[in-house]
Amino acid sequence: MDEKEYNRLWRKRNPERVKQYNKKNREKPGYSEYVKAYKKIWNKNNKHKHIKYYKKNKAKIIQRVTGWRWKNMDKVKKYSSKSVTKNRDRINTRARNRCRRIRIETLRHYGGKCTCCGENHMEFLSIDHMRGNGQKHRRENGISSIYDWLRKSNYPTKDFQILCHNCNLAKGFYGYCPHKKEKNKGG
Ligand SMILES: [Zn+2]
Numbered sequence: 001m002d003e004k005e006y007n008r009l010w011r012k013r014n015p016e017r018v019k020q021y022n023k024k025n026r027e028k029p030g031y032s033e034y035v036k037a038y039k040k041i042w043n044k045n046n047k048h049k050h051i052k053y054y055k056k057n058k059a060k061i062i063q064r065v066t067g068w069r070w071k072n073m074d075k076v077k078k079y080s081s082k083s084v085t086k087n088r089d090r091i092n093t094r095a096r097n098r099c100r101r102i103r104i105e106t107l108r109h110y111g112g113k114c115t116c117c118g119e120n121h122m123e124f125l126s127i128d129h130m131r132g133n134g135q136k137h138r139r140e141n142g143i144s145s146i147y148d149w150l151r152k153s154n155y156p157t158k159d160f161q162i163l164c165h166n167c168n169l170a171k172g173f174y175g176y177c178p179h180k181k182e183k184n185k186g187g
């Protein structure tokens with residue numbers, strides 16, 4: 001019998017002593033930090049054990065966890081709101097990055113530059129609803145992000161084009177973009 005096995009058996013035979021021992025340890029300063037650090041390393045090195053155990057006992061674990069959750073709704077609510085607060089920054093950053101990625105992807109699909117003046121800095125660009133009812137369109141379809149919607153709808157080319165914010169605002173305020181007027185004058 002090796003030491004490990006011996007210790008295991010001893011612990012099994014003397015649960016009271018183990019309890020006492022653990023209690024004493026918990027009172028030592030810095031002990032909980034030590035255990036936390038140790039567990040972190042152990043978990044990192046023994047991921048496969050966790051996975052194996054989970055696969056083997058999946059049904060049991062799920063049942064136990066759901067049972068616990070139902071019985072401890074208050075705690076669950078508290079924990080989840082706590083973790084949301086804790087992770088809010090990370091969640092926000094991730095959402096923002098996703099939005100940007102989709103925006104750039106969509107703009108690229110529509111040519112990546114202003115249809116009117118050729119501005120191609122993506123920070124200046126926006127999607128223009130050509131028939132001028134973008135707000136109505138968004139409201140009717142319950143769209144929070146036009147980029148998401150265009151992507152999901154497979155980038156419809158009818159009715160949509162890229163305009164830079166300048167051209168878009170001019171069109172919105174005056175019904176035309178001065179660029180167009182200049183062009184007409186010159187030509
Ligand atoms: Zn423009």
Ligand SMILES: [Zn+2]
Binds near residue numbers: 117167177179180
């Ligand atoms: Zn323009």
